[in-house]
């Protein structure tokens with residue numbers, strides 16, 4: 347990478363450079379370089395199989411890359427951190443398929459996500475503080491699930507589960523949110539509301555959103571990185587990347 | 601902390617248990633043999649045995665019902681606890697054995713051993729043996745769990761290796777050279793802490809202790825499952841990977857409950873041995889461990905009370921059926937398992953409980969007080 351890029355290693359919140367990952371001979375990620383600044387809202391688009399989810403797996407310690415640098419906050423090497431470790435550093439992740447704790451109440455889902463000591467003995471002894479209770483109330487209001495707080499999360503609609511999961515991410519109060527296809531399966535109205543919510547969240551937190559839905563990406567109105575075959579094809583505003591011929595070929599043109 | 605952990609159902613269970621713990625010894629000791637309501641002594645020990653199974657089932661429910669760890673090797677922890685207590689009872693026989701050796705148990709004299717193996721040291725002291733009934737299973741569970749959970753062995757693979765664990769231990773304990781009495785195991789116990797094991801009073805005392813151990817084990821499990829840690833356990837059961845991404849070290853939680861559960865199983869085994877009068881390698885048999893799973897499934901997984909109930913039902917059915925048709929029991933057990941899986945996935949308690957879908961969290965635990 348260019349000197350200007352590697353010069354960002356310490357100033358960026360997340361710094362990915364020259365990362366590759368091969369699955370059974372298939373290059374899912376191919377010398378990928380990517381930077382996220384603190385508080386930034388950043389969309390990642392790309393066709394199915396471009397490596398978007400794998401990139402998130404690498405950032406969160408689920409998958410270990412074969413080569414390359416993944417640096418957190420200019421100091422922590424994320425290639426040697428596990429999932430729980432990445433969460434503790436301040437990386438929150440929302441999955442493509444919404445995963446909430448179905449046999450817990452909506453409220454308990456948020457309680458489990460709240461930023462607090464994660465150790466066994468700490469949770470054995472834990473008491474709900476009034477600050478935590480207030481925070482849960484705020485989050486319930488934010489994701490519009492106040493009237494469902496005592497219901498089991500398994501009974502929520504698909505869109506509501508997506509929102510609950512976003513609420514859980516916020517409860518963690520992470521420095522970086524990785525959000526994988528949040529609008530999948532949402533109605534148009536829910537999609538637009540989700541875009542608004544993510545824009546509101548950015549600033550306090552850096553947010554990386556993977557999405558297919560171009561209307562949604564337009565509504566996010568942020569920097570866009572186009573991924574293809576595990577590498578960056580284009581980077582910039584949506585208007586800018588939409589004009590790049592390669593992007594039109596592999597993605598927008600289809 | 602304890603009061604908050606007990607819901608209405610817990611109190612009903614503890615109340616019934618209290619009645620049984622009082623009524624059984626009274627019916628045995630206070631009523632004249634032959635009079636109406638008198639309970640024969642063998643029945644006291646038999647019921648005591650069911651209470652030990654109930655504690656074992658509660659222990660399994662903690663790991664399986666709440667954390668999703670289907671252990672098919674819990675019989676091993678139970679048997680180890682039983683052996684640790686059996687070793688003390690052997691040493692308490694002293695010179696009253698057939699060969700009259702003041703130190704060596706009969707089977708060692710028979711094998712021409714001239715000294716006590718090092719791992720039998722200390723078992724002459726009751727407190728040491730009692731501690732070992734929980735430390736040995738706990739340590740085994742800790743080491744086993746540390747290896748298995750850290751390597752993220754889950755689901756059916758974990759079940760298979762737990763089954764292999766108990767099978768391996770069974771083979772080992774069958775060997776005379778192991779120093780645990782081989783095939784015959786440990787038996788011919790005389791007394792415990794000076795109390796004659798054949799006397800009605802001692803049997804009643806052991807029964808009461810079994811009831812108290814069950815109550816204590818149950819309350820401990822309730823405290824765990826109603827805490828925030830209990831909610832994490834259910835989270836692990838339902839969405840392990842999600843739990844990791846929230847920052848919880850899933851393996852630590854599994855290791856914690858697996859170890860606690862093994863210690864409770866060991867305690868159950870320790871109370872079982874003096875009441876049945878023998879402990880032998882067949883207690884390690886894989887079928888025993890599967891039977892515990894059936895007890896929990898029948899009673900209702902993830903309820904603790906159901907596990908205890910299932911253990912008593914299965915234990916009683918076992919006694920009756922092996923009395924009437926000895927060859928039939930395994931078929932009944934298998935049929936029961938299929939029937940429960942197909943028709944009563946939430947067990948007896950699920951049928952009784954009409955409050956809707958299974959709740960993972962505790963209703964009391966961390967609920968905020970209304971202002």
Ligand SMILES: Nc1ncnc2c1ncn2[C@@H]1O[C@H](COP(=O)(O)OP(=O)(O)O)[C@@H](O)[C@H]1O
Nearest residue numbers: 369370374392393394395396397398399400401
């Ligand atoms: N654990 C894995 N084992 C094998 N192949 C994988 C694994 N994870 C991802 N892949 C492959 O890597 C490629 C990129 O997948 P993914 O990151 O899910 O793409 P996207 O999220 O952009 O649709 C796909 O071809 C997928 O099949």
Ligand SMILES: [Mg+2]
Nearest residue numbers: 398399400442
């Ligand atoms: Mg994907």
